[in-house]
Amino acid sequence: MKLIILDRDGTINSDSDDFVKTPEEWLPLPGALEAIARLNQGGWRVVIASNQSGLGRGLFDVAALNAIHAKMHKLLAAAGGRVDAVFYCPHSPEESCNCRKPLPGLFEQIGTRFGVQLQGVPTAGDSLRDLQAGAAAGCEPHLVLTGKSAHYRNGGQPEGLPAGTLLHADLAAFADFILERGASPSSEKDKK
Template identity: 50%
Template sequence: MKLLILDRDGVINYDSDAYIKTVAEWIPMPGALDAIARLSRAGWTVAVATNQSGLARGYYSVPTLESMHQVLRDEVQQRGGAMGLISYCPHGPDEGCACRKPLPGLLTQIAEHYQTSLDGVWFVGDSLRDLQAAVAVNAQPVLVCSGKGEQTREKPLPDNTLIFADLSAVADHLLG
């Protein structure tokens, strides 16, 4: 199985320090949906692992989040691709869950869903906690410079972190 795991905000869609609270605020990054569709058409399974503490904070509801994810699925499908599992952590940072990145719970949920090992699987994110979650499951940490990636790039990164401009560049590399 060719599996690629993505963070959501800052990788697939624009991020906001005020949170993405509505479907109208969920705006794809340039080329991101096409990248997912190209990968899918080439036989890749593209899954998502995303912290969504805005749920715990009461900024939006589960049905609103699911509507955002349905838009993502529909947009990728319109481009001839398919989205894989979208796994999200609904908890706040102080709730002590096992799924909030940098903990590996979301990634292990994806591994269990697909009944596969994450050894060497690329996890693409724009934050240090994404990269740390990848390391925790022996996945390949991949930083994109979109979203908060430029600020993250200035920090000490896990060994062997791969760096790309954005999700389109990741897809170009994997499909090249």
């Protein structure tokens, strides 16, 4: 199975310091939905791993989150794409759970649900904690320079990136890279 794990806010859609709390606030980034569709057409299954501490903070409820994801799925379908599953951490930072990124719990849940080893599975996000969580689970880290990392477009990068992190202008550039490469690094090694 060709699997990719993406962050949501700041990677697929616009992020907000006030949290994305309603479907109306969920706005896809330019080219992001089409990038997911191209990955799907290339045989990739796309899964989301997202911190949603707004739930734990009482800023919105599960019904609102489900409505946001319904909008995302509808817009993705219109673009010819799909997300196979959305995994999210509902906890606030004070709850000390294992599923809140930068810890790897969400990624481990994805590996279990899909019955795959995550070694070399590409993961893309806009923040250091997205990549730390993925790398801790064995994924190949990719930083997109949107959302929290948009200010690095003119140079530089966050300190402490996992070894081997690859940088991309946005999700479309990440998709281009993945599709041009053709397979995850682990499957390339398996062919040798």
